[in-house]
Amino acid sequence: MEQEMVTPGEVLGIASEVKPGKGAYQAPHNNTVYASLTGFPRIISPSPDSTDQRPTVEVTGHKAHGPVPEPGSVVIARVTKVMARSASADIMCVGPKSVREKFTGIIRQQDVRATEIDKVDMQLSFHPGDIVRAIVLSLGDARAYYLSTAKNELGVISAESTAGATMVPISWTEMQCPITGQIERRKVAKGKS
Structure with missing residues (x-):
């Protein structure tokens, strides 16, 4: 327990x-x-x-005040930077609890999704500012946690369009701006229905 x-x-x-x-x-x-x-x-x-x-x-x-990410815990993180092979994110919550310290997460290309891993394009999966639900794989290097979004319910849960509106997911890989109708590619988290 x-x-x-x-x-x-x-x-x-x-x-x-x-x-x-x-x-x-x-x-x-x-x-x-x-x-x-x-x-x-x-x-x-x-x-x-x-x-x-x-x-x-x-x-x-408890020495560190607030929750600490551990392998297997589900976290909510804000994407800060997207590179060719990985994206970095600031972990904001571990489970339902907000963190009080700065924890950095890295989503590597191979951990974005479970299928067609070699075809993952990081720029079409995440954008800076996206809020993602991810699972902690391990403590990586340089005090960054390796995160995975390779499950249906993991991925982008909230994203802002270039028009500044909160986008609506329309498929596993696309979100749409309600104002302009513009469609942007993302690794979308499937809501638990």
Whole structure:
């Protein structure tokens, strides 16, 4: 089970079932135990000879505040630069949570889509400013994460046309400007319907 991070004020349990340890406190008015810092909750079993048999819940601090991309996590990133064989992007969210530090992602040509990899044209897949949904493959070099959009639900989820409008996806590979009707090529993420 993946450990869920808690933030100050999140409920950890009720005082009749758990007692607060470090990083947690009990509110006197409603007998609820809350987290007092950002971190990961941990339940500590009571010692067998203890008169109080409630387990203790404590929160251990998390050094980097905010989520950190890990292999396998789905991220939302903004494309900053498109080169011949890769695109770079700033990771904005890991899962549903916004990041608080700067993480850079690289989408390599071979990781754009699952088919006809050798025919991928980066300029027809992404443009700077595009918002993409991608999955983290690994931590690459120079503190950049290798990202992949090679699944149907991954790819561009939001893009602006040259006219400045939010484009509408019309196929797997095309988005259309609602103002001018102009069609631009993208590696489009298929919405989960």
